[in-house]
Amino acid sequence: IPLAAVGYLDxxxxIYDVSSQSLRHRCQHESGIVELLWEETSPVVYTCSLDGAVRLWDSRSGKMISEYLGHTSEILDFALNKEASIVVTASGDNQAKVFCVQQPDR
Incomplete structure (x- = not known):
């Protein structure tokens, strides 16, 4: 099933089903989503937000897989390494953080 993900400032x-043009899942951060990343070969959607958290979501179920905390301010940007095992974040608290990501089986 082709899916699309959209993050909102609320x-x-x-997560939408592209074929039927319908909403499949609605997931929630405590604050606005700044950015999202979605690996082409994985069901995992990565989000970072104004609440200073990085969250991993299962696009198939809409459930949160894991959460990475440590910033005292909003995350402004983030990136994944090629294997999607490391997330690097930059925050308004003038810090960059590196998180080792545990993913479920693909």
Missing amino acids: GTLA
Whole structure:
């Protein structure tokens, strides 16, 4: 099933079924989503937000897989390494952080 993900400033992550043009899942951050990343070969959607958290979501179920905290301010940008095992974040608290990511089986 082809899916699309959209992050909103109200903290909503919406996952849509492209074929039927319908909302499949609605997930929630505590604050606005700044950016999202979605690996082409994985069901995992990565989000970062104004609440200083990185969250991993299962696009198939809409459930949060894991959460990475440590910033005292909003995350402004983030990136994944090629294997999607490391997330690097940059925050308004003038810090960069590196998180080792545990992913479920693909």
